[in-house]
Amino acid sequence: xxxxxxxxxxxxxxxxxxxxxxxxxxxxxxxxxxxxxxxxxxxxxxxxxxxxxxxxxxxxxxxxxxxxxxxxxxxxxxxxxxxxxxxxxxxxxxxxxxxxxxxxxxxxxxxxxxxxxxxxxxxxxxxxxxxxxxxxxxxxxxxxxxxxxxxxxxxxxxxxxxxxxxxxxxxxxxxxxxxxxxxxxxxxxxxxxxxxxxxxxxxxxxxxxxxxxxxxxxxxxxxxxxxxxxxxxxxxx
Numbered sequence: 001x002x003x004x005x006x007x008x009x010x011x012x013x014x015x016x017x018x019x020x021x022x023x024x025x026x027x028x029x030x031x032x033x034x035x036x037x038x039x040x041x042x043x044x045x046x047x048x049x050x051x052x053x054x055x056x057x058x059x060x061x062x063x064x065x066x067x068x069x070x071x072x073x074x075x076x077x078x079x080x081x082x083x084x085x086x087x088x089x090x091x092x093x094x095x096x097x098x099x100x101x102x103x104x105x106x107x108x109x110x111x112x113x114x115x116x117x118x119x120x121x122x123x124x125x126x127x128x129x130x131x132x133x134x135x136x137x138x139x140x141x142x143x144x145x146x147x148x149x150x151x152x153x154x155x156x157x158x159x160x161x162x163x164x165x166x167x168x169x170x171x172x173x174x175x176x177x178x179x180x181x182x183x184x185x186x187x188x189x190x191x192x193x194x195x196x197x198x199x200x201x202x203x204x205x206x207x208x209x210x211x212x213x214x215x216x217x218x219x220x221x222x223x224x225x226x227x228x229x230x231x232x233x234x235x236x237x
Contacts, residue, residue, distance in 0.1 A: 032101040039097025047090035054082040092121055120181070127180040134172040138165055167195075 059082050095118050102111040142165040149157025170191060174184050 028104050028106070032104045035097050035101040035104065039094050039101075042097070043090045043094040046093055047086045050089045051082055051086040054085060059085070088121075088125070092118065124180055127176045130179055131172060131176040134175070135169075138168040138172060141165070141168065 095114055099111050099114045099118070102108075102114065142161045145164055146157050146161040149160060154160070174188060174191075177184050177187075
């Protein structure tokens with residue numbers, strides 16, 4: 001009987017302590033649930049307003065024009081651009097309320113990590129904006145070079161415009177990654193070496209290929225008496 005009484009007292013003592021913890025945590029838990037519910041309603045409402053605004057200004061038509069439409073189709077993105085913006089607004093607002101709810105429950109680690117994510121979102125948005133505007137600009141440069149070379153009758157205009165386009169696209173990609181907070185030093189160094197090797201190969205190839213042409217030009221000038229070998233080599237007559 002004595003052992004039973006001891007176990008009984010221990011059980012009720014533990015159960016009372018457990019109930020006490022629940023009673024103390026219940027207001028914070030209910031407050032967190034209310035915050036999450038309010039956050040869901042606010043995020044839904046605000047994202048709906050943003051979506052309607054984007055539809056009214058025909059945001060999808062603006063974004064889905066070439067060349068961005070080509071990248072969207074290649075990436076197999078089925079959702080419209082306005083829908084992606086709506087989701088971004090929804091989760092940004094909702095994460096703010098999740099941070100507040102986590103702080104209410106005393107989950108400082110969760111709150112700190114989500115706060116870091118929220119603070120990173122503007123930087124990511126700026127990087128995507130830079131990339132989108134940059135693609136339009138370098139596409140305009142590519143089309144301008146292609147049209148100019150076609151006007152001059154150059155057969156290599158498509159190759160030149162494509163080469164310039166991809167060089168500028170690489171530079172734009174590195175700028176976007178740097179704006180997003182990624183370390184691009186190794187990539188930049190390797191690309192600099194690769195580009196240097198490519199340009200050196202082009203220069204060397206054109207130099208060897210133009211040897212005969214240059215010798216013929218010099219022979220023509222010499223035959224016409226435009227200058228003598230002494231003048232060319234700066235020797236006294």
